[in-house]
Amino acid sequence: MKKITLKDKTFRISIPYEKISQAIDQVADKINADFRGCEDIPILLCVLNGSIMFMGELMKRLDFNCQIVSTKLTSYEGTSTTGRVKQAMGLTADITGRRVIIVEDIVDTGNTIVELQGILKDAGATETKICTLLYKPEAYTKDVALDYVAMEIPNEFIVGFGLDYDELGRNFKDIYVLDI
Numbered sequence: 001m002k003k004i005t006l007k008d009k010t011f012r013i014s015i016p017y018e019k020i021s022q023a024i025d026q027v028a029d030k031i032n033a034d035f036r037g038c039e040d041i042p043i044l045l046c047v048l049n050g051s052i053m054f055m056g057e058l059m060k061r062l063d064f065n066c067q068i069v070s071t072k073l074t075s076y077e078g079t080s081t082t083g084r085v086k087q088a089m090g091l092t093a094d095i096t097g098r099r100v101i102i103v104e105d106i107v108d109t110g111n112t113i114v115e116l117q118g119i120l121k122d123a124g125a126t127e128t129k130i131c132t133l134l135y136k137p138e139a140y141t142k143d144v145a146l147d148y149v150a151m152e153i154p155n156e157f158i159v160g161f162g163l164d165y166d167e168l169g170r171n172f173k174d175i176y177v178l179d180i
């Protein structure tokens, strides 16, 4: 589909699934190169709900033993950030003494990952790496380095491939941008 309508807004296709899939191949190669042969069992942290589709695609490309843990954070209302990050669901397992790879759909202002790093440190993680499907460099306000970035995008509101507009649009496999 070239265009989709969610509630009151129309979105046009921006990144087709094939391109997303290739970018995930590349980021998975980097993670495998860093973790292959490790003796611990690193945790892949799924940040619900946005990361579900990315996590599904990423994990099937990883070839070291790993464990999935989830948590849920929210900060967006409509098409913009509230600036406040709420933890809507705690970590689904004990992560004491473990290395964690945060798997995010998108890093925008960076508020969420900074909040997450604090949560993981308090929960006893020994190391955190950040892996994100998408990154908006123009919106980023933090100096935390991102370890694995699949794609950089302009500062525009997007949906699809797990990302939503008021909970709609997560199911589309391509990425769409607001059509103004």
Ligand code: IMP
Pocket: 050, 075, 076, 081, 104, 105, 106, 107, 108, 109, 110, 111, 112, 113, 156, 157, 158, 159, 163, 164, 165
């Ligand atoms: P940050 O805390 O500002 O970095 O925002 C991170 C979260 O906001 C992401 O995990 C998304 O859930 C949401 N978000 C940021 N940009 C977009 C977008 O363009 N579309 C949909 N959700 C977004």
Ligand code: MG
Pocket: 047, 048, 049, 050, 051, 104, 105, 106
């Ligand atoms: Mg998210």
